[in-house]
Amino acid sequence: MIEQKIVDPDYLFFEAQRTSQYITGSEAVREAIKRANVDMAIAYPITPQSESMHLVGDIYAEGYVKEYLRGENEFAVMSSVAGASMAGVRVFTATGGPGTMRAFEVFPTWAGARLPVVCAFMTRGINSPLTIQPDTIEMAYLLETGILMLHAENAQDLHDMLLMAFMVAEKTDVHIPVGVFADGFFVTHTRDRVDTLPEDLKLPGYDPYTAPVPVMDMENVPVRQMRDPFVMKSNFMSYACHASWQQEIDAAAERSRKYLRQYLGSLIDVENEDSDILVITSGTAVSQSREAIITAREQGLDAGLVKIKTIRPFPGEEIRALASKAKKIIVPEFNRVGWLAKEIRNVIDEPRKVVGAPRVFGGMTMPPELILDEIRRIR
Secondary structure, X not given: OOOOEEOOHHHHHHOOOOEEEEEEHHHHHHHHHHOOOOOEEEEXXXXXXXXXXXXXXXXXXXXXXXXXXXXXXXHXXXXXXXXXXXXXXXXXXXXXXXXXXXXXXXXXXHHHOOOOOEXXXXXXXXXXXXXXXXXXXXXXHHOOOOOEEEEEOOHHHHHHHHHHHHHHHOOOOOOOOEEEEEEOOOOOOOEEEEEEOOOOEEOOOOOHHHOOOOOOOOOOOOOOOOOOOHHHOOHHHHHHHHHHHHHHHHHHHHHOHHHHHHHHOOOEEEEOOOOOEEEEEOOOHHHHHHHHHHHHHHOOOOOEEEEEOEEEOOOHHHHHHHHOOOOEEEOOEXXXXXXXXXXHHHHOOOHHHEEOOOEOOOOOOOOHHHHHHHHHHHO
């Protein structure tokens, strides 16, 4: 292990000299966690996430992670992660697809207990007959669990978002979990140029006493979730407590916006925003859309691109402002239900502008020609 120096997060993210590496998305996870000053990582294998946590195990052996455990299953992992975070340590894990579904009960528990867990979700299909292929349908299920959701376009995004996620999750006025999502195989198993940070630098450690709720230590009894069981009191007390707490989790997500803008630069990236046709999307569909727009311009067709980086909190104001000037909005997605198109329709004044297409799912790729066909059809 190289001896590491703790540096200010802003210096690490924006000033430190980076080195370009040709690596997979899974290896990008390794490089991020190597510099994240993680106390504990807990793992259970599920394709296409398995390699990333295997690599985190390698850097544990090298001394970059203090503790590394394997759980009995995904539910056990996420429950163990909750316990570790309640005890005041910086903890990391990853899952995807059926693993996400098996552990689902725990994600809103993380949020309700104000746990600053960071989890990488390597998305994949979850339907029967069984598939391991890329699909983002699990993101539709996670939208209202209370966790913050960042969506990586590529391995560079995955690397940077993971590191920044720890700093956002642990802010006192936020202090809820962050999920960093990457499209399985398209990102995890393909190689790309990733600008990594110096190996001898790392983030400051987590201070659990900055949390808005008590840490579980030898001085504090286990009260992070509840001091008295509300269900043992009156129904009115139970209703009022749970309703107000859900509102507080929503408020914490809203308070995260300023930190996400600080670290990500913005919640969206925009190219050619004055076009009559806007392609608005997230994840690897951004890369496909960019290729389609380049071809469209070569053919004399004008279209702009909006890359959404954060799904929760959703950049509603930014999308609404852009949509007000556009005549049509194309939303390419790697899932059947079109959850992103629904999100966009919910925040703009003229939802009929939204074309919820093209969509591919079940592991199919999205050739840029599909997006180009939509641009031609509605121009």
